[in-house]
Amino acid sequence: MKLRLKTLSASTVLALGLVSGQAMAEELRFTVWTGSEAHLKMLNEIAESFKATHPDVTVRFETIPAADYTQKLTFQLAGGNPPDLGWMMEDAAPTFAAAGVLMDLGPTLREAEGYDFADYSEPALGLWVDGEAVYGVPFSTSPFMIYYNKTLFDEAGLEDPLQLAAAGKWNMDTFQDVAKTIKEKTGKWGFEFKDGQGYESRIMHALMPPIRAYGGDVWANGECGFDKPEAIAAVQQLHEMVFKDKSIVPPGEQGDYFSGSSAMTINQISRASKMPEAGFDWGIAPLPSGPAGESPVIGQAAIVVFERGEQKELAAEFVAHMTNKENVAKMAQFFPPARKSVLESEAFTAANALIPADQMAYVSEAIEKGKVLPSHERSPQILAAMAPRVDALWKADADVKQALAGVCAAIEPLL
Amino acid sequence: MAEALREKSSARSWRAPRLTLRQREAIEAWLFVSPTVVGFLLFFLGPLVAVVYFSLTEWNLLTQEATFVGIQNYVDALSHNPDFWHVLRNSFVFAMGLVPLNMALALTLALALSRPFRGVVFFRTVFFAPVVTSAVAWAIVWRFLLQGEGGAVNQMLALIGIDGPNWLREPDWAMVAVIVTRVIKMVGLNMILYIAALQAIPRDYEAAARLEGASNWQIFRMVIWPLLAPTTLVIFVITMIGSFKVFDHIYLMTGGGPENGTLVLAFYIYEQGFKFFNVGYASALAMIMFVIVLVLTVVQMTLRRRDMQ
Numbered sequence: 001m002k003l004r005l006k007t008l009s010a011s012t013v014l015a016l017g018l019v020s021g022q023a024m025a026e027e028l029r030f031t032v033w034t035g036s037e038a039h040l041k042m043l044n045e046i047a048e049s050f051k052a053t054h055p056d057v058t059v060r061f062e063t064i065p066a067a068d069y070t071q072k073l074t075f076q077l078a079g080g081n082p083p084d085l086g087w088m089m090e091d092a093a094p095t096f097a098a099a100g101v102l103m104d105l106g107p108t109l110r111e112a113e114g115y116d117f118a119d120y121s122e123p124a125l126g127l128w129v130d131g132e133a134v135y136g137v138p139f140s141t142s143p144f145m146i147y148y149n150k151t152l153f154d155e156a157g158l159e160d161p162l163q164l165a166a167a168g169k170w171n172m173d174t175f176q177d178v179a180k181t182i183k184e185k186t187g188k189w190g191f192e193f194k195d196g197q198g199y200e201s202r203i204m205h206a207l208m209p210p211i212r213a214y215g216g217d218v219w220a221n222g223e224c225g226f227d228k229p230e231a232i233a234a235v236q237q238l239h240e241m242v243f244k245d246k247s248i249v250p251p252g253e254q255g256d257y258f259s260g261s262s263a264m265t266i267n268q269i270s271r272a273s274k275m276p277e278a279g280f281d282w283g284i285a286p287l288p289s290g291p292a293g294e295s296p297v298i299g300q301a302a303i304v305v306f307e308r309g310e311q312k313e314l315a316a317e318f319v320a321h322m323t324n325k326e327n328v329a330k331m332a333q334f335f336p337p338a339r340k341s342v343l344e345s346e347a348f349t350a351a352n353a354l355i356p357a358d359q360m361a362y363v364s365e366a367i368e369k370g371k372v373l374p375s376h377e378r379s380p381q382i383l384a385a386m387a388p389r390v391d392a393l394w395k396a397d398a399d400v401k402q403a404l405a406g407v408c409a410a411i412e413p414l415l
Numbered sequence: 416m417a418e419a420l421r422e423k424s425s426a427r428s429w430r431a432p433r434l435t436l437r438q439r440e441a442i443e444a445w446l447f448v449s450p451t452v453v454g455f456l457l458f459f460l461g462p463l464v465a466v467v468y469f470s471l472t473e474w475n476l477l478t479q480e481a482t483f484v485g486i487q488n489y490v491d492a493l494s495h496n497p498d499f500w501h502v503l504r505n506s507f508v509f510a511m512g513l514v515p516l517n518m519a520l521a522l523t524l525a526l527a528l529s530r531p532f533r534g535v536v537f538f539r540t541v542f543f544a545p546v547v548t549s550a551v552a553w554a555i556v557w558r559f560l561l562q563g564e565g566g567a568v569n570q571m572l573a574l575i576g577i578d579g580p581n582w583l584r585e586p587d588w589a590m591v592a593v594i595v596t597r598v599i600k601m602v603g604l605n606m607i608l609y610i611a612a613l614q615a616i617p618r619d620y621e622a623a624a625r626l627e628g629a630s631n632w633q634i635f636r637m638v639i640w641p642l643l644a645p646t647t648l649v650i651f652v653i654t655m656i657g658s659f660k661v662f663d664h665i666y667l668m669t670g671g672g673p674e675n676g677t678l679v680l681a682f683y684i685y686e687q688g689f690k691f692f693n694v695g696y697a698s699a700l701a702m703i704m705f706v707i708v709l710v711l712t713v714v715q716m717t718l719r720r721r722d723m724q
Contacts, residue, residue, distance in 0.1 A: 071689055078476045099477040199584075200670055251673075252563040252584040380690045391673035394584070 028059045028315055031073060031086035033066040036273060039334055046330065050321050059318065067201075077101055082306040084315040088136055090300040091204075093127050094377040097135045103305040103312050105319055106134040112320035116341075119325070124338035127372060128302050136302030137323045140335035142268040143296045143366035144194070144209060146288070150281035152263040153178070156185040161264065161285035162359065172213055172237060175288040179247035182263040189255040190247035192262035199251040203383070203390050204373060209266065209297050210234035213290025218374050222415045224408035227401075234290070235393070236400045243396040251394045268299055269363055270334050272354045284355060286362045296370030301335075336367055343367060378414050385410040469698035476692035488699035498675075498683070499700070505590070506680040510658040512594040517654050518647070520602045525609030526635075539610070543603035550600075554667030557596045558583065586676025589669050593677050597664050601657070605650050612646035613639070648719045652712050659708050680704050 030047075034040065040061055047059035062083065064072045070092045076082055088096065096102055109117050120137075128136040146161050153160040158178050164170040179190025193199070198206030204218070211218060216230030225231055242248045249255035249262060257265035260280050266287070275282055287296060303322060305315040321327065328337045333351040337343055349360040376382055389410050393403035434442070445452075470488055474481035492499045528539050545553065560567045563581035572579040582592040616639060624634045662681040665671060671678035671686070684704065688697030 074477055074692060078479065095477065099475070101477060200672070250563060250581075252561075252581045253565060254559060254562060384686060384690065387672060388675040391584075391586075 025056045025058065026311060026314060028057065028084040028311060028318055029062060030059050030318075031062050031064055031069075031076075031083045033064055033069045033087060035063045035065070038273060039270075042330065042334070046322055046327050047318075049327075050318055053321070054314075054317070057314065057318070077306065077308065080308075082308045084309040084311050085303060085305050085319065087139070087301050088304045090127055090302075090373055091375045091379045093136065093302065094375050095379065096304070097128075097130070098377050101307050102135040103307045103309075103316060104133040104135065105137065105305060105316050106132050108313070108316035109134060109137070109320055109323075112317075112324070115320055115324055119339050119341050121338050121340050121343070121367075124298075124300070124367075124372075127300065127375060136304040137319055138300050138302040138338040139323060139328070139331060140268075140270070140301045141298055141338040141367055141372075142270065142300070142336045143298045143363060143370045144205070144266050144268060144287060145284040145363065145366070146264055146286065147257060147267055147271070147275075147282060147284055148264045149257070149260060149262070150283055152182060152186055152188055152260070152280070154281075156182050156263075158182070160283065161288075162283050165285050165362070170285065170288050172210065172234075172288050172290045176237060176241055176245065176247070179241060179264065180245040183245065183247040186263070188260070189249045189262040190245075190264060191241070192249045192255050192257045192265045194266050196249065196254060196256060199390070199394055200387075203386060205266065205299075206238075207231075207235065207390075208373060209287050209295075210238055210290065212295040212297055212371065213288065213292060215290070215292030215295075219376070219411070219415055220374075224412050224415060226404040226411075227408045230292070232401050232404055235404060239393070239398070239400050242394070269336065269352060269355060269360075272352065273334070275354060284359045284362070286366060294369060296366035298367065298370040298372045300372050336363055338367075376415070382411050382414050385414060466698045466701055469695055470702050471699075472695045474694040476688075476694050481695070484695070488696045489703070491696065492699055492703060498678075501675060502678050502680055502683040505676070505678055506659055508590060509594060509661065509677075509679050510655055512590070513597055513658045513661075514651065514654050516594065517598045517602055517605060518650060520598060521605030521650070522609055522643075524602065524606045525613055528606070529610045529613040539606075542606055545600045546603040548600070550663045551667060553596070553600055554664065557592075557668065561592055561596075583669055584673050586674045589673055589676050593664060593668050596668065597658075597661065600664070601654075605654060608646060608650055609643070612643050616642050644719065648716065651715060655711060655715075656708050659704060 030043075032039075032043070040063075043061050044059075047061075050057060050059065066089075069087075070089065073083070073086060073088075082101075088102075109115055121141075124138055124141045125134075128134060128138060148161050150160055156178075158181055159167075159169075161170055161175075161178070164174055164178075175191075182188060182190040194202045194205040208218060211225070211231045211234045214230040214234040216228050216234060217225040218231070219225050226235075238248065242250050255261045257263075258274055258278055260278065269284070272284070286294065289295070303319050305312050305319060309315055323339075325339060325341060328339045329342045329345070329347055329351075331337070332342055332348050333353070337348070342348055343364055348364060349357040352360060355363075386407055389403065389407040392398060392406060393400065471483060471485060472481045473484045473488070524542055528535055528542075561569075561582035563569065563584065566579075566582070568582065569579035580588045583589050620638050620642070621634055624638050629637065659679075660681050661679060662685060665677055665679055665682045666685070669677045671682050680700065681704070684697050684700045687693045687700060
C-alpha cells in the first residue's frame with residue numbers, strides 16, 4: 001500500500017511537471033526554404049540568442065523545398081495548421097497580403113527597443129508596406145549578379161566580366177560578344193539562364209534583366225510592357241544569342257554552369273556556397289548595362305507572421321529580434337540586407353568569406369540602385385498564361401515581335 | 416402470485432436479449448470489416464462527396480472564402496473556357512496514343528515471353544523493371560536522352576541520317592515523346608497480366624487446333640485472342656483510366672508545355688487547384704473527368720460483354 005501511494009504521488013508530480021512545463025515552454029514554428037546546413041546553423045544561433053529575453057521560447061525551423069514552398073504553405077494555412085512565422089518570396093507577397101493572412105508587424109517593430117525601423121531602405125520595403133501597416137520584413141534583398149567561370153574566360157583569352165565592368169565596358173553588346181567567343185573558342189556554352197530554368201519556371205529571371213537594361217519593364221500600372229520597343233529589342237538580342245550565335249544554352253538542352261559547362265550564368269550571392277566544390281576559378285560581376293544604363297534586378301524575400309497563428313504576438317517579437325541591426329549584420333553573409341546601416345558598413349563587404357570585397361561592393365551598389373522583380377496579386381495566373389506564349393518565342397524561326405504581342409494579349413486581362 | 420410472475424417476466428425483459436447464432440455472426444463480421452468500412456467512408460466516400468459539394472462552390476483556399484454558386488463552375492468549364500477543350504483534346508490524344516501502343520506492345524512481349532526458354536526471366540525482368548523505377552529518375556534520364564542537339568536519341572538518329580526534332584520543346588513531338596516514354600515505363604505491368612492469362616490457357620486447345628491444321632496466326636486469332644478477352648478488357652480499362660489520370664509523368668517531363676501541348680486534364684486540375692487555389696473550379700473539372708472515365712469504362716464493358724456473348 002505504501003509503495004502504491006509513493007508511485008501514485010511520484011507520477012502525479014511528474015504529470016504536473018509535464019503540464020506546467022508545457023504551459024511555460026513555447027515553441028514557434030518557422031517555415032523556410034533553405035536546407036543548407038550553414039544557413040540553418042546561423043538561424044538556430046539567432047533563435048538561441050532570443051532566449052536572453054524569452055528564456056522559455058524555442059524556435060523550430062522547418063524546411064520546405066523552394067519549388068513547393070508557397071503551395072505547401074497555403075495548404076498548412078488552409079488546413080488550420082499555420083506556422084507561426086515563415087519566409088515569403090516576393091512573387092507570393094501580394095497574393096498573401098490581399099488575402100489577409102499576414103499579420104501587421106508595424107506596431108511591434110516600431111515599439112521594439114533599439115530597433116530603428118527607419119533604418120530600412122524605403123524602396124526595399126515597398127512590396128511589404130501598405131500605409132502604416134508592415135506585412136513583412138525583408139531579410140534578403142539580393143540582386144542578380146553574373147557568375148563567371150574565370151578558367152573558361154582565360155582559356156578563350158578574354159577579359160572577364162569583372163575586368164570589363166571595372167573598365168566601364170561591361171554592357172549588353174560585350175556580353176553578347178564574349179558569350180559568342182567562348183562558344184567558338186572553348187566549345188562550352190557562353191551563358192546559361194538562372195539554374196538552367198529560364199525557359200520554364202524562371203522565365204522572369206531570364207527576361208527581366210535584359211528588358212530592364214534596355215529601359216523596359218514586363219508590366220507596370222496594369223499595362224503589359226512586353227510589346228514595347230525596349231522589351232522587343234532586349235528579347236530579340238537574347239533570341240539571336242540562343243539561335244544565331246548559339247552561345248546561350250538553348251531550350252531542351254542541359255548546360256550546367258556549376259559543373260563548368262557554361263561560362264556565365266545569373267544568380268544571387270546565396271548560391272556562392274555552391275562554388276567551392278565547382279573546381280574552377282570564378283567570380284561575380286554586375287549585370288551588363290544596356291541602353292538605359294545600369295539597372296540591377298533584385299529578388300526579395302521577407303519574414304512574415306501568419307494572422308491565424310496562435311502565438312502571433314510572440315512571433316512578431318521574434319521578427320523584431322531576428323531583424324534587429326545585430327542579427328541583420330549576421331545574416332548578411334548569405335542574405336544581403338535592406339538595413340542601410342548594415343549595407344553601408346565595411347562589415348557587409350567583408351561578410352561573405354567566398355566573395356572578395358571588390359565584388360561585394362558591386363552587390364551593395366546593385367541593392368542601392370536596383371528594382372525588385374515584378375510581382376502581382378495574380379502572379380501564378382499571369383505566369384501560367386505567359387508560359388505557352390513564351391514557349392512560342394523560343395523557336396529558331398519565331399517572330400519575336402509577334403510572340404511578345406501574344407504574351408501581352410494573354411496576360412493583359414489578368415493585370 | 417400473478418403479480419409476482421408479472422414482475423419476474425418484466426425483470427427478464429430487462430436482461431440483454433439472447434442473440435441467435437446468425438445475429439452474433441453478423442455482429443462479428445461487421446466488427447471484422449469495420450476498419451475497412453471506416454477507412455472507405457473516411458478516405459474515399461467522404462472526399463468523393465466533398466468534391467461534389469466543392470464543385471458547386473467558389474472557394475479560395477487562401478482566403479477560406481466559399482460561396483455556393485450552383486453549377487456555375489461546370490458552365491464555366493464547358494462553355495466559357497477554351498483552355499478546357501484544348502486540355503480535353505490533349506487528354507484524348509494522350510489516351511488514344513498510349514492505350515493501343517501499350518496494349519499491342521504488352522501483348523507482343525507477353526507472347527514472346529510466356530513460354531519458358533533460357534533467359535526468359537532476365538527478359539521479363541528487363542521489361543518489368545521500369546514499372547518499379549522511380550518516376551522522377553525515369554523523367555530525369557529521359558530529359559537528358561531527349562535533348563535537342565546533344566541528346567542520345569538524336570545522336571542515334573543522326574547515325575542513320577535523320578535530323579531529330581527538339582523532342583520536348585515542340586508541342587507535337589513533346590506529346591509523342593511523353594506517350595512513348597510512358598508506354599516504355601508502364602508496359603511491363605500489362606505484359607505480366609497477359610503472360611499470366613496466356614499461361615492459364617490449356618495447351619490442349621492449341622494442340623487440337625494444330626492437329627486441325629491451323630497456322631500460328633489462325634491459332635492466335637481464333638483460339639488465343641478470344642480466350643484473352645476478359646484480360647484484354649481489364650487491361651484496357653485500367654490502362655485507359657491510368658492514361659486519363661496521368662499526372663506525375665507530365666509534371667516531370669514537360670510541365671504541360673511547350674505551348675500547352677502536353678497540358679492534360681489531371682495536370683490542368685492540379686494547376687487550378689494547387690497553383691491558383693480555385694478549389695471549386697478544380698473540383699468541377701475533377702467531376703467532369705470522373706464522368707468521362709466512367710462513361711468510357713461502361714461503354715467498353717457493355718461492348719465487350721456483347722462481344723463475348
